[in-house]
Amino acid sequence: GNSVTQMEGPVTLSEEAFLTINCTYTATGYPSLFWYVQYPGEGLQLLLKATKADDKGSNKGFEATYRKETTSFHLEKGSVQVSDSAVYFCALRPSGGSNYKLTFGKGTLLTVNP
Amino acid sequence: GAVVSQHPSRVICKSGTSVKIECRSLDFQATTMFWYRQFPKKSLMLMATSNEGSKATYEQGVEKDKFLINHASLTLSTLTVTSAHPEDSSFYICSARVASGAYNEQFFGPGTRLTVL
Numbered sequence: 001g002n003s004v005t006q007m008e009g010p011v012t013l014s015e016e017a018f019l020t021i022n023c024t025y026t027a028t029g030y031p032s033l034f035w036y037v038q039y040p041g042e043g044l045q046l047l048l049k050a051t052k053a054d055d056k057g058s059n060k061g062f063e064a065t066y067r068k069e070t071t072s073f074h075l076e077k078g079s080v081q082v083s084d085s086a087v088y089f090c091a092l093r094p095s096g097g098s099n100y101k102l103t104f105g106k107g108t109l110l111t112v113n114p
Numbered sequence: 115g116a117v118v119s120q121h122p123s124r125v126i127c128k129s130g131t132s133v134k135i136e137c138r139s140l141d142f143q144a145t146t147m148f149w150y151r152q153f154p155k156k157s158l159m160l161m162a163t164s165n166e167g168s169k170a171t172y173e174q175g176v177e178k179d180k181f182l183i184n185h186a187s188l189t190l191s192t193l194t195v196t197s198a199h200p201e202d203s204s205f206y207i208c209s210a211r212v213a214s215g216a217y218n219e220q221f222f223g224p225g226t227r228l229t230v231l
Contacts, residue, residue, distance in 0.1 A: 036222075042225065043118075043120075043222040043224040043225045044158075044207065044209075046219070046221075089157065100146070100211060100213070100220075101148075101160060101163070102148075102220060104157045104158045105157060109155075
């Protein structure tokens with residue numbers, strides 16, 4: 001079946017540090033890949049996505065590149081801010097047909113200190 | 115953008131009572147809505163897929179008689195936790211699917227914190 005594995009947290013960084021949150025997946029075909037962010041006490045917001053190999057999703061300074069060869073979709077940001085403190089979820093949606101269920105990783109808590 | 119609301123945002127109830135949670139798509143019609151449950155420090159667990167005008171499809175291990183889902187209109191789905199017990203305490207999140215042509219996205223509600231005493 002489909003699965004998403006992301007690095008265990010929590011991750012604690014100082015402001016302006018470089019961020020990487022690793023995400024790898026298992027799926028057949030070419031799934032769409034997503035990063036969602038959940039701020040404290042809130043629901044999930046789509047951060048970025050990529051729908052095919054070598055696509056790069058980007059938003060708010062965050063980037064992730066769909067690597068088919070390594071089945072990865074690592075999240076990066078060059079300089080984090082305190083406001084980036086949140087839980088980040090990697091997710092996939094299988095390709096084709098009417099299957100639109102999302103499979104999520106376990107989430108990674110990021111805390112950015114001033 | 116597409117906005118999904120949930121009501122209430124938090125609810126506390128006594129054991130044995132039933133609680134209804136509403137999920138609304140405010141500015142779009144959603145033929146499909148999803149209900150998730152999130153445990154502390156855990157990922158989201160899909161509970162069921164709700165299609166307007168038809169019965170919900172439950173994931174394996176989710177009790178359909180315990181978690182009643184109704185999707186009566188294109189903008190409203192409800193989750194009723196029947197005879198709630200403390201182990202049902204959790205954060206429940208809904209999402210609504212927008213699909214048009216090649217566009218296919220889920221938009222999430224802000225969640226409902228259920229505490230059963």
